[in-house]
Amino acid sequence: CTGPRSSQTVLPALFMRGGTSRGAFFHASDLPADSDLRDRVLLGVMGSPHPLQVDGLGGGHPLTSKVGIVSESDADDVDLDFTFAQLQPESTEVQTRANCGNMLAAVVPFAVEIGLITPVEDLMTVTVRTLNTGLVAEITIRTPPGPDGDRVVEFEGDTAIDGVNGTGSPISILFRDTAGSIAPSLLPTGRRRDELSLPDGITIEVTLIDNGQPVVILRASDLGLEGTETPETLEADTRLTSTIEHLRLQAGELMGLGDVSDKSYPKMTLVSAPSSGAALTTRSFIPQTVHRSIGVLAALTVATAACMDDTVAAEISQPGTGSERTLHIDHPSGSFPVELRLDGDTVTRSGLTRTARTLMAGSVFVPRSVWTGC
Numbered sequence: 001c002t003g004p005r006s007s008q009t010v011l012p013a014l015f016m017r018g019g020t021s022r023g024a025f026f027h028a029s030d031l032p033a034d035s036d037l038r039d040r041v042l043l044g045v046m047g048s049p050h051p052l053q054v055d056g057l058g059g060g061h062p063l064t065s066k067v068g069i070v071s072e073s074d075a076d077d078v079d080l081d082f083t084f085a086q087l088q089p090e091s092t093e094v095q096t097r098a099n100c101g102n103m104l105a106a107v108v109p110f111a112v113e114i115g116l117i118t119p120v121e122d123l124m125t126v127t128v129r130t131l132n133t134g135l136v137a138e139i140t141i142r143t144p145p146g147p148d149g150d151r152v153v154e155f156e157g158d159t160a161i162d163g164v165n166g167t168g169s170p171i172s173i174l175f176r177d178t179a180g181s182i183a184p185s186l187l188p189t190g191r192r193r194d195e196l197s198l199p200d201g202i203t204i205e206v207t208l209i210d211n212g213q214p215v216v217i218l219r220a221s222d223l224g225l226e227g228t229e230t231p232e233t234l235e236a237d238t239r240l241t242s243t244i245e246h247l248r249l250q251a252g253e254l255m256g257l258g259d260v261s262d263k264s265y266p267k268m269t270l271v272s273a274p275s276s277g278a279a280l281t282t283r284s285f286i287p288q289t290v291h292r293s294i295g296v297l298a299a300l301t302v303a304t305a306a307c308m309d310d311t312v313a314a315e316i317s318q319p320g321t322g323s324e325r326t327l328h329i330d331h332p333s334g335s336f337p338v339e340l341r342l343d344g345d346t347v348t349r350s351g352l353t354r355t356a357r358t359l360m361a362g363s364v365f366v367p368r369s370v371w372t373g374c
């Protein structure tokens with residue numbers, strides 16, 4: 001064990017907000033290479049399992065119980081590798097299978113902050129690969145000269161994203177090929193609509209789709225909902241949450257994801273008619289709690305479905321027209337603009353804007369008891 005406190009291991013970390021998520025960021029070399037030990041360390045860092053994560057950095061919600069692990073990449077045409085780890089307040093699961101587009105927004109700022117990459121111009125574009133699924137993103141941040149002349153990450157700016165207070169400097173994320181991130185393909189069943197059974201045996205139509213995030217798209221009305229309920233109202237309805245879980249387990253098998261009972265995917269997204277000017281209204285179960293807005297890649301996946309004829313999303317959405325369009329995906333705290341380039345109804349490129357911010361830099365202390373060998 002290293003560091004000044006004899007009973008704890010000390011790890012260098014930044015605490016960051018990425019989009020509407022928050023978590024600890026590490027350079028990969030500062031964490032154990034062994035994944036079991038790494039996961040135990042991450043549980044210790046975040047204070048899981050505990051509903052408030054009171055003995056760690058987690059914020060008592062899946063959106064504030066995340067970890068980013070970054071390193072230089074040895075892949076051709078990729079600058080940085082990023083592993084996203086989803087922890088839960090009340091379980092010992094550490095999942096590294098699904099992507100998180102929100103935490104992805106903080107990767108390049110993190111890499112500049114710790115000196116992993118050095119900006120040379122006012123705008124810096126970096127290619128990042130997620131080791132979760134192999135997804136590649138081109139991320140552009142602002143890096144003006146700082147007070148001593150060296151370029152620094154610009155965090156301040158006029159860009160507001162719904163679900164985060166205040167404004168920040170825009171971080172643009174461009175994706176090219178997102179189809180089938182964990183599921184075998186964009187439409188893993190080969191169909192645009194499938195049927196799932198409710199607990200009483202009645203079937204409902206859904207769209208099973210993965211354009212960066214595996215998502216089950218359901219009509220809110222099929223579950224007796226308006227689709228504009230608050231997350232708190234939806235979470236308090238235990239009959240609804242058990243129905244959603246019942247449907248999710250069926251969808252997991254159909255999507256080729258196997259038994260998803262202890263997985264954070266597929267996300268269950270209820271859709272309903274949009275507000276004026278928007279494409280669609282959503283409420284996303286991620287999967288047991290309800291997202292206070294919507295995940296980045298979940299929004300992209302829902303927007304993709306809205307543009308595809310015959311999906312459950314298409315019939316109630318206002319997806320607009322043209323080969324380049326912006327769809328506003330409504331969610332509980334506002335709306336999420338997703339830019340799509342289409343060839344027919346195939347998405348060939350997508351773009352999103354996020355903000356991020358370094359909240360704290362320093363050392364995180366992990367009890368020695370979680371660290372085998374110390």
Ligand code: NQM
Nearest residue numbers: 100101102286295296297298
């Ligand atoms: O879908 C949470 C979030 C996410 C995931 C979730 C995300 C994405 O942080 O890209 O960002 O849906 O579990 O918003």
